[in-house]
Amino acid sequence: MPELPEVETTRRSVEPDLLDAVVVSASVRRPRMLRRQPHARDFADRLVGRRIGHVGRHGKFLKTELEGDITWVTHLGMSGRVSLARAGDPEVAHTNVIVGMDSGVEFRLIDPRTFGFVAAYTPEDLEFSSLAALGPDALDELPSSGRLHAALENRSAPIKPTLLDQRILAGLGNIYADEALSRAGIAPQRPAQSLERPEVVRLRRAIKGTLAAGLRYGGTSLDDLAYLLPDGRAGEYVKRLRVYGREGEPCRTCGTPIRREVLRQRSTHWCPRCQS
DNA sequence: ACCTCCCTGGCC
DNA sequence: GGCCAGGGAGGT
Numbered sequence: 483m484p485e486l487p488e489v490e491t492t493r494r495s496v497e498p499d500l501l502d503a504v505v506v507s508a509s510v511r512r513p514r515m516l517r518r519q520p521h522a523r524d525f526a527d528r529l530v531g532r533r534i535g536h537v538g539r540h541g542k543f544l545k546t547e548l549e550g551d552i553t554w555v556t557h558l559g560m561s562g563r564v565s566l567a568r569a570g571d572p573e574v575a576h577t578n579v580i581v582g583m584d585s586g587v588e589f590r591l592i593d594p595r596t597f598g599f600v601a602a603y604t605p606e607d608l609e610f611s612s613l614a615a616l617g618p619d620a621l622d623e624l625p626s627s628g629r630l631h632a633a634l635e636n637r638s639a640p641i642k643p644t645l646l647d648q649r650i651l652a653g654l655g656n657i658y659a660d661e662a663l664s665r666a667g668i669a670p671q672r673p674a675q676s677l678e679r680p681e682v683v684r685l686r687r688a689i690k691g692t693l694a695a696g697l698r699y700g701g702t703s704l705d706d707l708a709y710l711l712p713d714g715r716a717g718e719y720v721k722r723l724r725v726y727g728r729e730g731e732p733c734r735t736c737g738t739p740i741r742r743e744v745l746r747q748r749s750t751h752w753c754p755r756c757q758s
Numbered sequence: 759a760c761c762t763c764c765c766t767g768g769c770c
Numbered sequence: 771g772g773c774c775a776g777g778g779a780g781g782t
Contacts, residue, residue, distance in 0.1 A: 595765045
């Protein structure tokens with residue numbers, strides 16, 4: 483299987499095209515995309531005319547800093563993807579937000595299910611947004627196993643949904659939570675507080691390894707192609723998934739059929755033999 | 759610390 | 771037609 487070049491969406495792909503550009507237009511076709519913006523008109527008002535500085539990320543929230551202390555936040559929700567286009571390029575269906583730059587580059591947010599959103603926040607808005615409650619970033623600020631152990635200590639909920647709680651650790655979604663638990667050899671149903679220190683050490687390494695591998699292969703584009711890289715390519719990590727979406731298929735390690743169970747309303751996959 | 763709901767498209 | 775889907779907020 484051809485190996486994709488290393489891709490890291492927010493830094494290597496989006497940032498060079500946005501850095502130092504001045505926003506010249508901001509158009510939102512689906513008002514719902516602005517539901518996290520206290521006053522909808524603020525979005526365009528706060529973006530247009532401002533120069534883009536740092537482009538970063540905390541968990542699943544894309545954060546673009548603009549001059550004048552404005553933070554432009556983008557979240558892809560479940561079906562959102564960013565596309566970088568040139569003004570005048572044909573629009574694909576469900577292009578809900580277009581932010582135009584003086585360079586001619588357009589940031590487009592395509593999101594059929596509209597669970598994603600955009601907002602332009604002042605420092606005060608940020609304080610009251612969900613970003614303020616995010617835990618450490620799973621990729622850039624992964625806590626030590628000691629701290630992770632402490633965070634899980636008083637949680638009776640199963641470890642799987644606990645990994646999805648963005649206030650504990652920011653960035654893991656349903657696929658990567660299942661994959662990390664698979665790598666760590668831990669059953670998703672285990673109460674978070676029951677994890678022994680060596681298991682937390684394994685889990686920490688597994689989270690790191692899973693995210694690194696996901697990025698290396700360009701992310702997980704499922705059959706619906708809801709997620710694509712900003713340049714339109716499909717991520718190839720789906721071919722490498724150990725458990726997610728593989729119910730009934732043999733475990734890549736021991737051959738036991740992968741099981742699926744709904745845990746806290748989320749589809750959960752694991753190998754009953756390798757994970758305990 | 760849970761469940762429900764928000765949306766639309768695709769598949770069975 | 772019904773069910774499912776990578777996420778998160780809001781209400782209880």
